[in-house]
Amino acid sequence: MLNKNVQTFIACDCEYDDAEIVLFGAGFDGTASFRPGTRFAPQTIRSESFGIETYSPYQDKDMTDMRFFDSGDPELPFGNTERVLDIIKERTKTILDDGKLPFMIGGEHLVTLGAVRAAAEKYKDLYILHFDAHADLREEYLGEKLSHACVLRRCHEIVGDGHIFQFGIRSGDREEFAFAREHTFMHKFDLDGLKDAAAALEGKNVYLTVDLDVLDPSVFPGTGTPEAGGVTFEELRQALTFCCGRLDIIGCDVNELSPPCDQSGVSTAAACKIIREMLIAL
C-alpha cells in the first residue's frame, strides 16, 4: 500500500529480463584535473529526467512503448582508478553477455575505457564513434596513462588504427592532432562528414561515446572544461538520432556532465533530452 521511492531514469522501469537496453551510472571523476563534479551526473540526470516528457515530438515516439531498465550505479572506490575501470568493465560485460545494449551515464570520459574493454572482448572488430570537443589522445597526462585526457588513446591501443571516428574536436595539444592525422578519422570543429562516416561504419560493430562538451558551452555550460565554438543542440540531436537509427550500436555512453558547474539546470535538462532521443532511436 505504501510506495517506495525508486529513482530511475524516467520510463526505465521494466524488468531487467525484459529490457533491450540497460542503463547504468558511472559517476567517477577521479582523474579530473580541473573542476570535479561529473560524479553527480548519474544521480542528477535521473532526478531531473522527470522534468522532461517520455514522448519525443521529433521522432513521434514514446519511451513508454519501449523497454528500458536502469540498473543503478555500481559503487566505485574513488582513488583507485584501475579498480574503478574493472568494475565498469564487469557491469558492461554482464549486460552484453545477457544480449542487451549497455548505456552508461558518466562520469568523466575515462569511464569509457572500462566499457570499451568489455565491448572489445565480445566484438573482435570494434569501431568507436566519438563526439567531443577534446581529442583525448594524449599518451599521458601529469605522468598518468589513465586520465580523461588519454581515454581515446587508450581505446586506440585496443581497437587499432582507423577504427576511431572523431567529430567536433576543437581542442588538444599539437601532438594529439598529429596523432589523429596518422591513426584516427578526426573531423574538426563540427559534425560535417557524418554521413560519410556512417556509410563507412555501416554493418560494423560500433561503440558510441558522447562527450557532451561537444555542444557549445552556451547550450551546455555544465562541464569541467568548456570549449567555446561547439555545435548546437539541434545539430547534435539530429546527428545522434541519425547514428542510433542507422548504425549497429552495440554499446554507448554519455558523459562529462558536471551538475555543480551549471546551477541553472539547463545542462542537465539537455543531457536528459539527448539520452531520451538516443534511447528512442536505438
Place this chain on the structure above:
Amino acid sequence: MLNKNVQTFIACDCEYDDAEIVLFGAGFDGTASFRPGTRFAPQTIRSESFGIETYSPYQDKDMTDMRFFDSGDPELPFGNTERVLDIIKERTKTILDDGKLPFMIGGEHLVTLGAVRAAAEKYKDLYILHFDAHADLREEYLGEKLSHACVLRRCHEIVGDGHIFQFGIRSGDREEFAFAREHTFMHKFDLDGLKDAAAALEGKNVYLTVDLDVLDPSVFPGTGTPEAGGVTFEELRQALTFCCGRLDIIGCDVNELSPPCDQSGVSTAAACKIIREMLIAL
C-alpha cells in the same frame, strides 16, 4: 524635497489616466510542480529594467515618447489558486474597461487564464496567439485542472476550436499533440508560418501570451523547465515586433521567467528587452 523609491518598469511612470498600456505583475507560481521561482519575476524585471535603455535601435523609437503605466502587483494569496485567478481577472477587467491595454508580467503560465477570462468577457470572438516550448494542453496535471501544464486547455474551453495559434512547441505528452491536431493551430519547434498565422488573425481580437521558455535555454536559462532546441532571441524579437505592430492585440502577457534559476541575470535582461520591444511596437 526628499525623493521616494518608486519601483516601476523603466519609463512606465506616466499617470494612469494618460496611459495607453498598463502593466501589472502576477508573480504566482503556486502550481509549479518542479522548481518554483517565477514569483520573483515581476519584482526582478522592474529592478533590472534600469540596466537596459529606453531607446530601441531596432525600431529607432524611445519609450519616453510613449505613455505606459506600471500599476504594481495585486497581492496574491499563495495556496488558493482559484482566488488568485479571480484577482488577476479583476485587475485585467479594470484595465480593459478603462479602454487600456493590459500587459501582465507573470508568474507561471497559469496566470494567463485569469487574464483570458477577463478578455473573453469583453471580446466575444477572442483569439489567442501563443509562444511556448510546451503545449500546455493537458486535461489535468497531478489530478488538478488548474495547473500551468493545462492553461491553454482551459483557455480552449473558453475560446473554442481554431482560436488558438501555437508556435515553437517542442514538448508535451502524446495526448497534447493529438489534441492540438484536432483543436488548435500548432506550429512545432520554430516560428515558421507566423506570417500566415498573422494573415489569418488580421482584424481579429488577439490575446498574446509569451512563455519565455520558447527561447532556447542558452539564451534564457532562467526558467523552471528549460527545453533545449528553442528559438534565438533575434527570432523571437522579430516575431513579436511583427505581431505587436500588425495585429490587434487587446491584451498580452510575458511569463515563466524564474530569476533564481539564472544567477547571471542574463534571462532577466532578455525578458526586459523583450518587454521593451513589445511595449514600443504595440
Place this chain on the structure above:
Amino acid sequence: MLNKNVQTFIACDCEYDDAEIVLFGAGFDGTASFRPGTRFAPQTIRSESFGIETYSPYQDKDMTDMRFFDSGDPELPFGNTERVLDIIKERTKTILDDGKLPFMIGGEHLVTLGAVRAAAEKYKDLYILHFDAHADLREEYLGEKLSHACVLRRCHEIVGDGHIFQFGIRSGDREEFAFAREHTFMHKFDLDGLKDAAAALEGKNVYLTVDLDVLDPSVFPGTGTPEAGGVTFEELRQALTFCCGRLDIIGCDVNELSPPCDQSGVSTAAACKIIREMLIAL
C-alpha cells in the same frame, strides 16, 4: 544480480510490517509567501543522509539495531492546499492505524495540520509540543486560513486551550503573542523551562512538531524566513533527545528546511543529524 537505486533515509530500509517508526515526506511549500524551496527537503534529506553515520556517539546507539521504514512521498497536488492536507492526513492515519509512529519530513509547517488532524482523530486528548522561531498563531494570512503562518492556530482549534507548548518563539505579530498568553504555554527565545513542560506532559499523548528555524540561522541558514537569535544545535539536540526519550510521542515531524537557501549543505546535514538523534531516542 543488478541493483536498483532505492533512496530512503539512511538505515530506514526494514520491511514496513516490521517497522516501529515509519517516515514519509511531505514536500509541500504551496503557501510559502516569501521564498519557496521546502518542497525539496525530503528528497535532499534522504540523499544527504548518507553523508552522516548511523551511529550516534551522543547516545552510543546505532540506527542499524532498530527498525525504521521510509515509505516515500505521497504525490501532492501543488495549488490545491486542502487536498494536500487530506493526502497527508490519510498517510498519517494509515501509519497510526497500523500501530506505528508516523515521522513526517516537511515541507512548510502547514503540513503539520494534516498530521495533527489524523492524530487527533485517534487520540482524543492530544497535546502538541512545538519548537519554532515563529508563533504561527495568526487567524489568517493574506486572507487565507490555511497558511504556514496560521498552522498552530488551526491546531489550537483542534486540541484546545492549554494543549500546545511552544519553545524558542522569537517572532510574530503583537496579536499572536497576545493569543499565546491566553491559550498556549509559550516559552519565548530559548528552551528554558522544557523540564517543567515535560513533567506536565508526562503520560499524555504528545505530537511533536519541530520547525527547524528554531535553530539560530548561523547553524541553520537553509530556511525561508531565518530569525536571528535562535538556539544552538547542542541545545536543540539535547532537548529533542530528552523529549523523545521521556514523553509518549505518538507522532512527529521536522519541517521548514529549504535546501536552495543554503548551498553549503550545512543545514541539510544538521537536519539529517537531528532526525537521526530523534529516531534513535524515540
Place this chain on the structure above:
Amino acid sequence: MLNKNVQTFIACDCEYDDAEIVLFGAGFDGTASFRPGTRFAPQTIRSESFGIETYSPYQDKDMTDMRFFDSGDPELPFGNTERVLDIIKERTKTILDDGKLPFMIGGEHLVTLGAVRAAAEKYKDLYILHFDAHADLREEYLGEKLSHACVLRRCHEIVGDGHIFQFGIRSGDREEFAFAREHTFMHKFDLDGLKDAAAALEGKNVYLTVDLDVLDPSVFPGTGTPEAGGVTFEELRQALTFCCGRLDIIGCDVNELSPPCDQSGVSTAAACKIIREMLIAL
C-alpha cells in the same frame, strides 16, 4: 484605484514632516578593495524587511506605533568619492536641520564620513560610538585617504582625541592599534565595558556607527572582509538596544552588509532585525 509599488523599509511610511527618524540609503562601495557588493544593501534590506515583523518581542513594542520615514537613496556617482561624500553630507544635514534623526543604511563604511561631517557641523562636541571588527584607523590605504579602511581616522581628524569609542575590534595593522592606544577608547574583541562607556557618554551628543561585521561571520557571513571571532547576535542586539535607549544618539548608520556575499539571505535578515530593534529603541 490601482496601487503603486513603493519600496520602503517596513513600517517606515509616515509623512516626512511627521517623522522623528528619517532613513536613507547610501549604497556606495567605490573604495572596497576586496569584494564589492555593499551597494546592493539598501535595496536588499528594504525588500527583505517585509520578511520580518514590525513587532519586537524583545522590547514588546511595535514599529507601527512610531513614526519613521524612508527617504530613499540619493543618487551617488560611482568613481567620484569626494562628490559621493558631499551628497551624503547634504542629505544628513537636511534631516538634521529639520530636527530629525538621520539613520543611514550603507554602503561601505566610508559613507559614515559624509554623515559625521554634517553632524559635526551641527554638534560642536560630537562623540562617536563605533562597533566594528576592524579598527579603520589607517592614515591611508593604497595611497588614498578616502578609503573604508581609513574612515575612523578621518573622523578622528574631525572629533579629536578621546571622542571615539570602539568596540569589538579584532583586526587591523600594528600601527592602527598603536594609534588607538593614544587617541581613542578601543575595546578589543568583544563588547565588555560598554556600560562604562555609556556612563562616560551620557549627556553627550553621540553619533552611532555600526559596521555589521562586528558580528561573528557565522551570524553575518554577508560582508566583504569577514573576521572570525566576533560577537553573537544577542550580544549586539542587547548592546544596541541599551545604547539607543540610554544615550543621546543624534544620528546613526548601519553598514557593510554585502548581499552578494551571502546567498542564503541570513545576513540581510539579521541586518533588518538590528535596524528594527534600533528604530524601536531610539
Place this chain on the structure above:
Amino acid sequence: MLNKNVQTFIACDCEYDDAEIVLFGAGFDGTASFRPGTRFAPQTIRSESFGIETYSPYQDKDMTDMRFFDSGDPELPFGNTERVLDIIKERTKTILDDGKLPFMIGGEHLVTLGAVRAAAEKYKDLYILHFDAHADLREEYLGEKLSHACVLRRCHEIVGDGHIFQFGIRSGDREEFAFAREHTFMHKFDLDGLKDAAAALEGKNVYLTVDLDVLDPSVFPGTGTPEAGGVTFEELRQALTFCCGRLDIIGCDVNELSPPCDQSGVSTAAACKIIREMLIAL
C-alpha cells in the same frame, strides 16, 4: 629546488626583454553603475587559462613558439578614477616605449582611456577599432565624464572624427546613436562590413578594444550589462583573427568580463580562448 607559484597567463613566461607582446591586467571597476566584478577578471583569466591549450587548431600554431610576457597588475587605488587612469597610461607608455605591444586585460571599459592616452601620445594619427554591445558614447553618466558609459566619447576627444570604427553595437540612448552618425563609423548589431573597415584601416596605427559583451549573452553571460542579440563566438573569433593578422595593431585590450556574474566559468573560458587566438594572430 622548491618551486614558487608564479601566476601568469598560460605560456606568457618569457623574459620581458625578449617579449614582443606584454600583457598586464587592469582590474578596475570603480565606475560600474550596476553590477561590479570586472576587477576579478585579470586574476581569474590567468588562473583559468591553464584550462585551455596553448595550441590553436584554428590557426594551427602554438603559443609556445612565440614570446609573450605577462607583467602582472599595477596596483590601482579604487575610488580615485583619475589616478587609476594615470597608472594605466604609465604602464602602457612603458611598454610602447620599449617597442613592444601592450595587451591589457580589463577591468571595466573605462580602462581603455588610460591606454589610448598613452597610445595617442606615441602615434599621432591613431585609429580605434571597437567591438562592443554598447556605444559608450555618452557625454556624461550620473554627472561624471569618467565612466565606462562614456569611454569612447572620451577617446573621440583624443582621436577625432572618423577615427573610431564600432561593430556589434546594439544598445545606447538616442543621443549616442545620433552622435555616432556624425562622428564615428558605427556598424550596428553584427560584424558585417568588417572587411571594408579593414581595407580603410590598412596601414594605419590601430588600437583594438574588445568589450566582450559584444558576444551574445548565451556565449558570454559573465558581464555586468548583458545585451541579448549579440554575435556568436565563431563570428568574433574569426573577426579578431582577421583583424589581428591584417592590421597594424599597436595596442589592444579585452575587457568587461565579470567572473562573479557567471559561476559556470564558461565566460572566463571564452575570454581565455579569445585572448589566445589574438595573441597568436598578432
Place this chain on the structure above:
Amino acid sequence: MLNKNVQTFIACDCEYDDAEIVLFGAGFDGTASFRPGTRFAPQTIRSESFGIETYSPYQDKDMTDMRFFDSGDPELPFGNTERVLDIIKERTKTILDDGKLPFMIGGEHLVTLGAVRAAAEKYKDLYILHFDAHADLREEYLGEKLSHACVLRRCHEIVGDGHIFQFGIRSGDREEFAFAREHTFMHKFDLDGLKDAAAALEGKNVYLTVDLDVLDPSVFPGTGTPEAGGVTFEELRQALTFCCGRLDIIGCDVNELSPPCDQSGVSTAAACKIIREMLIAL
C-alpha cells in the same frame, strides 16, 4: 621595473634558506567520497590571505617580523593515490632534512599520511595531535585502505598505540569509537582535557594535524562533510595557539577546507586566520 604576480600566503616571501617554517599546498581530494573541492584550498587560501592582516591582535605580534617561505604546490597526479602520497612525503622530507618545519595546506585529510610517513622516518618516537570532527579510524572505506576516512588508522600503524591524541571527535561508526578506546587517546565532542594532553606530550616530537571541520559548521561551512555541534573559532584558536607555543611541533597541516562548499568566503577567511595564528605561535 615590471612586477610579476607571485602568489604566496601573505607575508611568506622570505628566501627559502632563511625560512624557519616552509609552507606547501597539497590540494588532493581524490578519495573524497562525497563532495570534492578541497583541491582548491591551497590556491584559494593564498589568494584570500591578502584579505587578513599580518598582525595578530591576539598575540600582539606581526608575521612580518618572522621568516616564512611558501614553496608552492607540488603537482599531484589525480587518480593515482599512492603516487600522490609519495610526492607529499618527498616534499615533507626535503623540508625536514633542511632543518625547517613543514606546514602543509590540504587537501583532503589523507594527505596527512604522506607527511607523517616522512616525519616518522626522521623522528622515531613520533606523536600525533589530531583535531577533527571525524575519527578517521576505519580499517578501510569502500574497500580501499587509502581513504580520508582511514587516515588516522594508517597513521596508527606507523606510530602505534597511545601515540595519537584526538580532540573534538563527534562522528564515526561504532567500530571506530571502539578502536579508539583501545588504541588512541580520544576526547569526544570538545577540546576539554587539552591541558592534560599537552602535559603528556611535553618534550615529545609532535606532528599536529588540524581537520578544520572540527569547527562548528556555522563557523566553517566550507567542508565536504559538515558535522553540527562543533567547537567555536575562539576555542580552536586558543587551543592551537596554546599547543603551537607549548609543544615541540615538528610538522603540521591544516586541511579539509573545500572552497566551493562556501561561496561566502567565510570558511576560507577563518582558515587563513587559523594559519596566521599558528604560524606566529610556532
